[in-house]
Amino acid sequence: MWHYQAPLRDMRFVIEEWLAAPADWQRMPAFAALDVELAAQVVEEAGRFAGGVLAPLNASGDRQGCRFDNGRVTTPDGFPAAYQAFVDGGWAALACAEEHGGQGLPQLLNAALLEMIYSTNHAWAMYPGIAHGAYECLRAHGTPELRERYLAAIVSGEILPTMCLTEPQAGSDVGLLRARAEPAADGGYRITGGKIFASGGEHDLTANILHLVLARLPDAPSGSRGISLFLVPKRLPDGRHNAVRCDGIEHKLGIRGSATCTLSFEQAEGWLLGEPHKGLAAMFVMMNSARLHVGLQGLGHAEAAWQSAAQYAAERRQMRAVRRPEGSAEAPADPIHYHPAMRRTLLELRTLTEGMRALGYWTAHLLDEAEQGADPALRARAESRAQLLTPLVKAFFTEQGFRLASAALQVFGGYGYVQDYAVEQTLRDSRIAMIYEGSNEIQANDLLLRKVLGDGGAALRGLLETFRAEAETASALPECSAFASALGHYCDRLATAAEGLAAAAAQDPERPYRAAGDFLRLLGLVALAFAWTRSARLCQGRAAAPFHAGKLESAAFFFAYLLPEADHRLVLIEASRQPLPFLPE
Amino acid sequence: MWHYQAPLRDMRFVIEEWLAAPADWQRMPAFAALDVELAAQVVEEAGRFAGGVLAPLNASGDRQGCRFDNGRVTTPDGFPAAYQAFVDGGWAALACAEEHGGQGLPQLLNAALLEMIYSTNHAWAMYPGIAHGAYECLRAHGTPELRERYLAAIVSGEILPTMCLTEPQAGSDVGLLRARAEPAADGGYRITGGKIFASGGEHDLTANILHLVLARLPDAPSGSRGISLFLVPKRLPDGRHNAVRCDGIEHKLGIRGSATCTLSFEQAEGWLLGEPHKGLAAMFVMMNSARLHVGLQGLGHAEAAWQSAAQYAAERRQMRAVRRPEGSAEAPADPIHYHPAMRRTLLELRTLTEGMRALGYWTAHLLDEAEQGADPALRARAESRAQLLTPLVKAFFTEQGFRLASAALQVFGGYGYVQDYAVEQTLRDSRIAMIYEGSNEIQANDLLLRKVLGDGGAALRGLLETFRAEAETASALPECSAFASALGHYCDRLATAAEGLAAAAAQDPERPYRAAGDFLRLLGLVALAFAWTRSARLCQGRAAAPFHAGKLESAAFFFAYLLPEADHRLVLIEASRQPLPFLPE
Structure with a gap:
């Protein structure tokens, strides 16, 4: 095991x-x-x-x-x-x-x-x-009184918060939600409505739970511009139970130890967080880090998949390999990690996992720079870059987390399909991250429509400048020059593709929506090319150490076997000129 | 639902x-x-x-x-x-x-x-x-006595057979199996050993179960050339229980209603099927149809995924779409199948499912021609073509079955992740088909190394002739000429790639193993191009009927959005020149 x-x-x-x-x-x-x-x-x-x-x-x-x-x-x-x-x-x-x-x-x-x-x-x-x-969110939008009451309790872990957004008819489209909030005489609000898919909406880890609830005020405009955010504790400050009831939990494909709750609020007491009707904006304060965290779930699953598959493939012996490492002993059957298909799978696991780690941590570091950077210009640039990278990290990493879990499962063969090995659970657990906190389709639209086209391409150009600077530096080193040149080439092609989509959108507003998924994937691959060029640059000349030798091998594998998908995505972005028919009603 | x-x-x-x-x-x-x-x-x-x-x-x-x-x-x-x-x-x-x-x-x-x-x-x-x-298998290899005893009972469904191959140390590598068979005085054999992953190794559907067991005779050579096949009934002809015991069942990711059994044979009575030491050859009689059937599991899952996602996407309303079908009513939220990302997913589901149906049924029809064809030359050609298509159908379809189940799950959003909708079960059930009956990696090696390179490319050339003949016929029709031309183009490129791999293998015997997975995928896409060219040819001129109009839309979608992956696979086949490093021990 x-x-x-x-x-x-x-x-x-x-x-x-x-x-x-x-x-x-x-x-x-x-x-x-x-x-x-x-x-x-x-x-x-x-x-x-x-x-x-x-x-x-x-x-x-x-x-x-x-x-x-x-x-x-x-x-x-x-x-x-x-x-x-x-x-x-x-x-x-x-x-x-x-x-x-x-x-x-x-x-x-x-x-x-x-x-x-x-x-x-x-x-x-x-x-x-x-x-x-x-x-x-509370720090940014809470009244002094609410911050006094709850901020330290959240930090100390004494109280756990939940997010209550989804209603049966309102999933990706929060604008359709119906929960309502009425002002009460005490200055607070009474919240009424049903919420589903509330993770940790009820549990036995803490005595109190703090629900962050989206609901509509009586005078609210319809749609997403009429949503306000409320704090609704399970237990009120005076010790009374609030009118929040858990009506059941979901039976799910994975993350089965997590209670996904259906909650009823019936005139539950709560307080407004932020401005009336600006609940989504208040909630978006937590979005960058929340989406990064979901992306890190994909990284975590990829790492688990890679580790478990690597260990199994080194121990499990089946069939003789066409080629063996020099000096390895003859045996009736070789470790399966000698077999080419398994080597390729394992290298893909290692290379994508380590590449994503660099990109994911970079995004976290940008959030630190955005908040703590000494210079306002640096802070603004870091903030804009983190905004650009966040949907990429969320969608690219979570899709890879699931795909790599499946790849690892395949390494285990029949044993991968049974519960004795952890990998089938990794497959099940990883799948949710592609859906929640904004589905990956929504992330792709957010990336291309808002973060790239929305600012006229400025944030993307800045990112590509960073990539090109790395290519420039690395190009001077013989072990990295081919990587650097590929990185530069794909930066150019990505920039051209983005400009082409911007131009096409004027004639065909649906075009970027048809291309968004491929664009996200393309940017992910180019970002990984950046990650591996830099890694190779830092490791070249140090190949005597197994760690650095492995990095150089992974970089070579990435550029030979994985980066070519970027060309494929460019072709598909071009293919998205072709309209998509509507399906029968 | x-x-x-x-x-x-x-x-x-x-x-x-x-x-x-x-x-x-x-x-x-x-x-x-x-x-x-x-x-x-x-x-x-x-x-x-x-x-x-x-x-x-x-x-x-x-x-x-x-x-x-x-x-x-x-x-x-x-x-x-x-x-x-x-x-x-x-x-x-x-x-x-x-x-x-x-x-x-x-x-x-x-x-x-x-x-x-x-x-x-x-x-x-x-x-x-x-x-x-x-x-x-019994019909081809059973003695008259065994056929008399069991053939009609299998056909009537009175007795269900199982296949007992796998042992803990012998999965993909059956040559490592250790179960042994000793001749007995009564002309039969006594089988001893443990088997795992025996589907239906024990159950309550029939009173008797007929185990087909691979084991070694005392004088057997080691490896896969020393394996014999035995018939071992749960209940002997005289009514006694045979010495076969079920020691447990697996807890699995999916197909949970199927009993995957661990079986112990302890001097169990059985009879030899076929020649001594030629058990694998005897078993291979059932391989073509068994692998086709696993491929049809992929098709079945794809169809279930498509149907359920199409229905849900037509009913579920979230957000307004950028574009709507002409004449559709304004509403606060549109059916999600108006949204471009969902349309693309649904078209992929429909197009791949219907394309696979044509290819899968074609393979079944070839098995009929191989057995029942009036002309020996036709029978031989059909047999060789079915042999070529079988690993393709097995691996390509099962991978698609799983991928399309995941794509369908994504259409359901959070509802896809909970048990109330069938799609999470489809995802789980579909995953096994990529593993059993020869893992998809083994199918890829079988396709490229044995079925394509093994006969000097003859069977592949014959297949491509059929594809090119379709391209030729379709090229005369305006609605199909672009499809026909793409089909012809990829036939040429596939042929060149196969020749390149054959030539490269002489210098670098591992090369085809590194390319096998991409080659299988490439052949699958070209075969789908054939399927869709023919479908378009049959439907052109009939677009007034929704069925035929849908087919023509699917064909256009396939050539614009799905076939470009063939170029990507060609690039990866080229990339496989680059050796793959070995992983650390």
Whole structure:
């Protein structure tokens, strides 16, 4: 059986060399005290927590699932204790400000923590999943009184927040929601309506739960411009139970240890968060980090898939290989990782996982720069770049997480299909991340329509400048020049494709919508080409060390076997000139 | 909720027009009495059985699963009765010869039956799953005594056969198996060993079970040339229980109503089937149809995915679309099948499913021609072509079945992830077909190394001649000429790629193994281009009928949006020049 090993070596490579984050931290007052060794220690401790506390509960939590009985939810055995350990370890507050009781550490280190939590127990991770986002939202939009009442409790982990958006008729289209809020004499509001798919809407991890609820005020315009955000606690400040009831939990493909709740609010007491009718804007404060976190779920699943498949393929022996490593012993059957199809699958797993780690951590680091950067221009650029990368990370990573889980399952053959190995659970758990927090189709539209075309291509041009600067630097090194030249080539082609879509949209407004999925995938591949060019540049000349040799092999594999998909996506973007017929009613 | 609708219209199109099978049947003595209407009636009745009897047991069978207790397996409620209805309806014997009590109908009609059974209840279908293969194997290799004893019982459905190949250390590599068989004084053998992953190795559908067991004789050479095939009944002819014990069943990702058994044989009584040490050859008699049947599972899942997603997308309303069909009413939210990303997904589902149906049924029809064709040259050509297409159908269809199930799940959004809709089960059930009956990687090697390079490219050239003849015919029609020209172009490029791989293999024997997966995918796309060119040719000029208009739209969609992947696969075949490094030990 596979045991999770935190990928500490690669995490340090990304944080310390690929991002060179410690030098940036020195320039950010909030992190000036953070040095390389302390950061490495935090990551190592986080790995110990994930591997030691969460991993052992992953399979058992999946099999046991949550139990629902008369409005109460019992989480799987060990989940509440693991949450207490999480809180006691200070992990809940890692990236919250010290003034609110947090550790004041960067989002970047939180990203490493989250990756490991998602690798080891995605279902459990759903409970504290939106705590950081709720913290940010409350900090930005709460009245002093609400912040006083709840901010420290969220940071300390004493209270867990939930997000209540979806209603049966209102999924991707929150504008259709019907929950309503009426002003009450006490200055608060009374919330009435039904919500579904509320992750952690009820559980036994904390005594109180803080629901963030989208609802309409009586005078609200219809559609998404008439939605307000409310704080509705399960238990009121005076100790009374609020009129929130859990009516049931979903039986799901995966993340079965996570309670996905149907909630009824019946004149429940709550308070407005932010401006009336501006609930979506208030909620969007948490969107960048929330979508990044979902992307990190994809990375976490990819890492779990890669590790477990690599271990199995080194141990399992079937058939003789056409070619063996030099010096390997003759045997009736070779380890399956000698077989070309398995080598290719494993290299794909390793290369995409490590490439995504660089890009995902970079996005987290940009959020730190956007918030803590010393210079306003740097902050603005980091904010805009994080906005651009976020839908990419969310959609590209989660699709890869699922696809790589399936690829890993294939390595296990029949054993992959049975519950004894963790990989079938990884496949099931990973699938949700393509759907929630804005489906991947919505991310693709957001990326192309809003983030690329919406600003006339400015943010994209800035990103490509960074990519081209890397290509320029790397082109001087013989081991990297071919990579650098490919990177430059695809930057040009991507820019041309974006300009072509912008021009075409004037005549055919549907065109970018037809191309959005391929454009997202294209940008993901070009971003990975950037990631691998930089990785190769940092590792060239050091191939005597297995770690660096592996990086150089992965880079060569990426450019030979994976980057060609970029040409395919360019062809499909061109193909999207052809209109799509409507389906029969 | 979705209710299965047998795709009778398209099935008739494929059987009667695309294949023009009835004209061929007239030339085969065994099917001379079969006319179009009778065939259509059989398919319609089969659809009624699948939709009426099997579909209602699909979700409940999945939730209940099989129960194991002290060597006995209880299948889900309704499974035994459904099997009795299957037998009573004559479905078990559809394609078995009349002389053995079968219906004597073509494999082609059996393919239609199987597709519908797999669409509606894959888990249940596993029980009669290898009956036809076992019938063929016994007919070809059984002694007169064994045929007398078991052939009619298999055809009547009184006894269900199982295939016992896999052992813990011997999965893809059957050469590693250790089960042994010793000659006994009575002329039979005593079989000893453990088998895993035996589908239907124990169940409550029939009183007796006939195990086909691979084992080694005492004097057997090592490896796969020392394996013999034995018939081992659960209950012996004199009524005694044989020494076969079920030690447990697997808990699996999907097909949970199918009992996947661990079996122990301890001096179990059995009889040799075929020649000593030639068990694999004897078993290969059942391989062509068995692998085709697994491919049809992929088709069945794709059809289920398409139907359910199409229905949901027509009913579910979320957000306004950028464009609407002419004359559609304004509403606060449009059906999601107006949205471009959903249209593209749905068109991909429809186009691939219908294209695979043509190719899968064609392969079944080739098996009929190989067995019943009047002319020996035709029979030989059909046999060689079926051999070539079989690994393609198995691997391409099953991969698509899974990918399209995931695509359909995405259409459902969050509802796709919960058990209330059938699609998450389709995703789980479909995944096994990429693994068993020879993993898809093994199919790819079989296709390229044995079926294409193994005969110097002769079978492939013959296939491409058929494709080019279609291109030639279609090129004369204005509505099809662009399709025909693309088909011809990719035939040329495929042929060149195959020649290049043959030449490269001399220098670099591993090269074709690195390219095999992409080559299979390329051939699948070119075969689909053939399927859609022919479909378009048959439908052009008839666009006033919605069915034919839809076909022409699908053809246009295929050539614009799906066939470009062929270029990508050609690039990857070229990329496979680059060696793949070995992974660390």
